[in-house]
Amino acid sequence: MRIPFEEVKAELYRLLMTRGCPEAHAEKVAHEMARNSLEGVYTHGINRFPRLMRNIDDGLIRLNAEPVTVSAFGALESMDGGMGLGVINAWVAMARAIALAQTHGVGMVALRNTNHWLRAATYGYQACDAGMAAICFTNTLPNMPTWGAVDPRLGNNPLVMAMPHSGGHVVLDMATSQFSYGALELAQLQGRHMPADAGFDAQGNLTRDPGAVIESRRILPTGAWKGAGLSLLLDLFAGCVSMGNTTLRVGRLPGDEHGLSQMFIAVHFHAIVPEDQADATVEETLANLRASKMDEHTQAIRWPGSRLAETREQNLREGIPVDDRVWATIRSLG
């Protein structure tokens, strides 16, 4: 079925309020989750709402918490998220990085004791809307074996790089596994196989079957040993600079994933580069990419963020596609 954005948002807001969530937090989280689905990121939108509510009901998320600065040195700060809502904490941390960048050219905020930020790209778009480029990343619980191993000791830690552009921001949002667990779960829900090897099955063979990988927990790092290395460094950066939990320690906490560490870097490059010149450089690069000679399997050249406006327009017009069972589950939560 398809449900209008405002109706989805209102329902998520209503349900959060039944748990005693502060109004402003409920408004923001409902907005971002509905927006994720509106913009085509179904895995980190409505589909994830039941898990968020379960985490709240289990006491893993403190609805009233907001991040506080723990230590600071110039453009570098660390904040403690107090186990609050991941979306609220990450939004405040990136807002602080943006403010630091306005003063120092660059702002870097490490955040500890936070929870799942849902769609990683959110905070890249946040910086772009403020005219800044951004890099941010998070760790996760251990859900991916390193290269050559069978037991999960790395996270599939997502990385965001974002560059503002008048024709639509360019925002990379990549997990360091070839597919996120969210994408695997969606494919499993829809009875689809993945378009490339997604990991190993219980017998140690590469497979495109999402269910087999969810079961073995041997998801494939992006680019094999390279994604494993990238995941490790993202975890060390986030964990060490925030003095928060590494993936290893997140895995030791009882209950569902919580207590994460994240990093937010905002770059106020328009302080040293004329905005129109940078914008023209992005446009020239994208136009050149669009002009690529396509292989026989490809209908259109895409890049990170290129489909967003189209998906958003369609879902605004026709409503957000929502899985009937997921919506029924959500309605039953409050």
Add this chain to the structure above:
Amino acid sequence: MRIPFEEVKAELYRLLMTRGCPEAHAEKVAHEMARNSLEGVYTHGINRFPRLMRNIDDGLIRLNAEPVTVSAFGALESMDGGMGLGVINAWVAMARAIALAQTHGVGMVALRNTNHWLRAATYGYQACDAGMAAICFTNTLPNMPTWGAVDPRLGNNPLVMAMPHSGGHVVLDMATSQFSYGALELAQLQGRHMPADAGFDAQGNLTRDPGAVIESRRILPTGAWKGAGLSLLLDLFAGCVSMGNTTLRVGRLPGDEHGLSQMFIAVHFHAIVPEDQADATVEETLANLRASKMDEHTQAIRWPGSRLAETREQNLREGIPVDDRVWATIRSLG
């Protein structure tokens, strides 16, 4: 054959001096190229020296140039490398990022009009030796098609992330192609196939044959569409913030690859995190990774930088392995 480090370095130094290179630049470049081979990165050490000399002889590299600051705002600066030696420019830019970080907590330097920096990890180790974490990256000439395309319009832009550690720094150095052209060329030289798909052959089939990929120029991005997206963002960051050439524009310059854009970020995180605590966190994470249960093909768990000390010790003891033909070519250059 195997040649002692000091003999390799002396020969490279001698040859650079025959081209009128300033002594300090010749000393630094000879040292870093010999060190790259010493530490096992043969693709970006001695094997690449003939190409460096050709670029010098073709006038693409200005031996006397050093980077100058073009504009600055707080912790953010851009420098112009004046088409100087890539190693010298990159070293000076990272040194400036480190100095900025000492003042501001973070330092970010965008460098334009520079040349190949050889081994990307060099500048990560440079930051780690100063007690800082680092992120740096460069663009390249167009040598990789984006996902779904057959003509190369992206670079296989390498990314470095580096975290200092008392037991050996953890330094990720990854090209955004599954294999670098350097690695493909080395395998071709040694008559080896790659251990995973390296790209497409002229008929559009995935292949592990390095020669077929070098010929088609259809190298595979790391993790398919993900590496393509990451490459694009690294190029946009380096090109826009430095106001230098993007990969597209590098490709339009006549002659071999030159005129690159790069980015250097140093993080003085010990200003807000006790050094011993961060170091213990890294050690704990690596010890946990090392304890992974290995699959049946694996003898030891590795991570970025884990083999460096061992390779270095062996090559110091036994001499650096050098391909006879490469060494003969080098000896003939002056």
